[in-house]
Amino acid sequence: RLHSHDVRYGSGSGQQSVTGVSAADDGNSYWRVRGRTAAVCQRGTPVRCGQAIRLTHLGTGRNLHSHRFTSPLSGNQEVSAFGEAGEGDYLDDWTVVCSGTYWAREDEVRFQHTSTDVFLSVTGEQYGRPIHGQKEVHGMAASSQNNYWKVMEGIFMQPSEAFQMEQHHAEL
Secondary structure: OEEEEEEEOOOOOOEEEEEEEOOOOOOHHOOOEEEOOOOOOOOOOOOOOOOEEEEEEEEEEEEEEEEEEEEOOOOOEEEEEEEEEOEEHHHHOOEEEOOOOOOOOOOOEEEEEEOOOOOEEEEEEEHHHHHOEEEEEEEEEEOOHHHHHHOOOOOOOOOOHHHHHHHOOOOO
């Protein structure tokens, strides 16, 4: 699970760390899907495959972020949480890579950083103190089995009425 809390990296950017955990009952693994930086995204609007989004950490209000700092354990690209109250910068934007037209709740997806093209990934590298046992989340240049993600739980909005009509009456 994609996880974060207000623990800063001791190297690189010094921004809020983003890790991977397996615990299913951790409130620090909840993220809000939002429109890309400076874009308005109405609640309930389906996310298109290929659309840029932001993921905002519910606990701290910081956005999933990446930049050309080296990740602390694997030497890949650092992924951090950045900004305040959901506001950050263009390095918070991620493209949803999926098959089909829309990101479906039950489907695995990839997130590709819009500015540096790396894929959001988690491999086997684990941290020691103060986040013992948590896995490093980082950006990898190549797509692989390490960068598939799936929604496990959360609050899901019903699609808008216009979207439902589009799905059933596309033959106009």
